[in-house]
Amino acid sequence: MTKPLVDIRDLNVTFSGERTVHAVNGLDLSLAPGEVLAILGESGSGKSVMLKTLLRLLPPRRTAISGMISVDGVDVLSLSGRRLADYRGRTVSMVFQEPMLALDPVYSIGDQIAEAVMRHEGLGRRAAMERALDMLTRVRIPSPERRLKVFPHEMSGGMRQRAMIALALACRPKLLLADEPTTALDATVQIQILLLLRELQREFGMGVIFVTHDIGVAVEIADRIAVMYAGNVVETGTVAEVIRDARHPYTKGLLAANLHGAVKGARLEAIRGAPPALERPPEACSFAPRCDFADERCRAALPPVIVPGPGRRVACLLADRLEAAE
Ligand SMILES: Nc1ncnc2c1ncn2[C@@H]1O[C@H](COP(=O)(O)OP(=O)(O)OP(=O)(O)O)[C@@H](O)[C@H]1O
Numbered sequence: 001m002t003k004p005l006v007d008i009r010d011l012n013v014t015f016s017g018e019r020t021v022h023a024v025n026g027l028d029l030s031l032a033p034g035e036v037l038a039i040l041g042e043s044g045s046g047k048s049v050m051l052k053t054l055l056r057l058l059p060p061r062r063t064a065i066s067g068m069i070s071v072d073g074v075d076v077l078s079l080s081g082r083r084l085a086d087y088r089g090r091t092v093s094m095v096f097q098e099p100m101l102a103l104d105p106v107y108s109i110g111d112q113i114a115e116a117v118m119r120h121e122g123l124g125r126r127a128a129m130e131r132a133l134d135m136l137t138r139v140r141i142p143s144p145e146r147r148l149k150v151f152p153h154e155m156s157g158g159m160r161q162r163a164m165i166a167l168a169l170a171c172r173p174k175l176l177l178a179d180e181p182t183t184a185l186d187a188t189v190q191i192q193i194l195l196l197l198r199e200l201q202r203e204f205g206m207g208v209i210f211v212t213h214d215i216g217v218a219v220e221i222a223d224r225i226a227v228m229y230a231g232n233v234v235e236t237g238t239v240a241e242v243i244r245d246a247r248h249p250y251t252k253g254l255l256a257a258n259l260h261g262a263v264k265g266a267r268l269e270a271i272r273g274a275p276p277a278l279e280r281p282p283e284a285c286s287f288a289p290r291c292d293f294a295d296e297r298c299r300a301a302l303p304p305v306i307v308p309g310p311g312r313r314v315a316c317l318l319a320d321r322l323e324a325a326e
Helices: 047-054 081-091 109-121 126-136 157-169 187-204 217-219 239-242 247-254 320-326
Strands: 008-013 021-031 037-039 063-071 092-095 175-179 208-210 225-229 232-238 313-315
Touching: 008 047, 008 187, 021 232, 037 217, 047 063, 047 081, 047 126, 047 175, 047 208, 047 225, 081 092, 081 109, 092 157, 109 126, 126 157, 157 187, 175 187, 208 217, 217 239, 225 239, 232 239, 232 247
Parallel strands: 037 208, 037 225, 092 175, 175 208
Antiparallel strands: 008 021, 008 063, 225 232, 232 313
8 A cells, every 4th residue: 555645643723712622533534545535524523624734734733633644754743943834834834715824025026936846845046036937837827937926915806826837836845735726716727726735736746725616616526535523523535435335414504514525616505404513522422412323322322433435434323324314
């Protein structure tokens, strides 16, 4: 078996302050090199917190993190100083829904990309500018030579998204984290950006973790899906396995509420009830209060992880029984 690019074991992230939030609870996840994983889940399920933890973006004050995260063999939670900067610059990169979170308004696009390449790869200015031009060409920004000198606010939303992708990929990261990068765009631009990301992912052989609310986007872009609920992964499998043969009642609910799941633009709609408040670490199945099938065992202990096949995991005591009943 190939060594995973990302290996997350028993990750817990707790925020303290006015109220305590157990945002991530005992999460296990892995990603093979060059694989695209879509993370699906309702608002508040911990998707963004998990990505921020992978990039070590959470402020240490009031954030308690435990568990293990390995990316390309690097022990991410122990990084600091120069090694953390190198990890962020070279190993992993991120694209956001709002490009201005990544782009600096006071520098031209060319200067920003060149600066990143000079800092992380030690290239001289001329070579770095050539890389910037190459990246703008790859993300299909028209007239790339001229656009090198343009500032972010002078670009349209779609072009800014492309510039952010060019910046994120300029240092050839092994892992790209994407937090709903196309949600704010109109449908035509969204599909163009998704196709571009998929093409660049194949070309560079990157692993991608792609957070989305949109099942259609997950189907479009991903090899595998991980469904998150209350700070944990409740089901993983290939896109076809999860869409055609969901085993967790939460995944089934999500898909049923979304016209069988594979419709472009279908968003995750409400399943009856509300997600838990996350004030305490879970002691039983977090989905049990909303689950039509839950029994007393589901409310008494954490669910076991059932492995219905290679690469598949379902955190539900009833997963096998539900399947047999269908
Ligand atoms: N810095 C923080 N301090 C306290 N609580 C936080 C912080 N960041 C996130 N949370 C809480 O952690 C939980 C998970 O949030 P997260 O942003 O990861 O959800 P999400 O699944 O990404 O949701 P969405 O799809 O709406 O972005 C939420 O209850 C949120 O309020």
